Amino acid sequence: MQINQELEMNVPESFRVLNEEERAQMNFLVDGEGVCLRSEEKHMLISIGWKKVNAFSALILSTKDIAGDMEKRFRKALKDYDYDLEGFLERNIGERKAEGLRYTYQSQEKDMVSESFALKRGETFYYFHVYLRQEEREERLPIWEEFLTTAVWKAE
Numbered sequence: 001m002q003i004n005q006e007l008e009m010n011v012p013e014s015f016r017v018l019n020e021e022e023r024a025q026m027n028f029l030v031d032g033e034g035v036c037l038r039s040e041e042k043h044m045l046i047s048i049g050w051k052k053v054n055a056f057s058a059l060i061l062s063t064k065d066i067a068g069d070m071e072k073r074f075r076k077a078l079k080d081y082d083y084d085l086e087g088f089l090e091r092n093i094g095e096r097k098a099e100g101l102r103y104t105y106q107s108q109e110k111d112m113v114s115e116s117f118a119l120k121r122g123e124t125f126y127y128f129h130v131y132l133r134q135e136e137r138e139e140r141l142p143i144w145e146e147f148l149t150t151a152v153w154k155a156e
Helices: 020-024 055-060 063-077 134-149
Strands: 031-038 042-053 084-093 098-109 110-121 124-134
Touching: 020 031, 042 134, 063 084, 063 098, 063 110, 084 110, 098 124, 110 134, 124 134
Parallel strands: none
Antiparallel strands: 031 042, 042 124, 084 098, 098 110, 110 124
16 A cells, blocks of 8 residues: 555555545544555554645654644543553654554443554654554554554655
């Protein structure tokens, strides 16, 4: 799967790309372009978004700043859903440093866990998110981690 003509990633088995109509029904906290993958079988949703910013913002904002901003947005948006920050995370996505967080919340009376990462490439910020059921966490997080290892960036 090609993302923003800059990134190639392999779609995990049992996942499918949501169409525009399905994606429009979802509530995203940030505007911008993106793609969503869902596995009904595994009860998982992966979203990848990107947003081009002005040169000044790209220069002064770090991935750590972006991760901190994501946490504030999630905390505010999920305050009525038992939001709880588990901690901040760091990893490479296609040999590029990404920073993010893991948090839990409740949705439709189900305990959920999510990880979100941000990285910067030039003047574009990329956002990687996964949402899954807490009870399936140990089996499902490795699928997410394997997906992130498939990232290959085109040469700049």
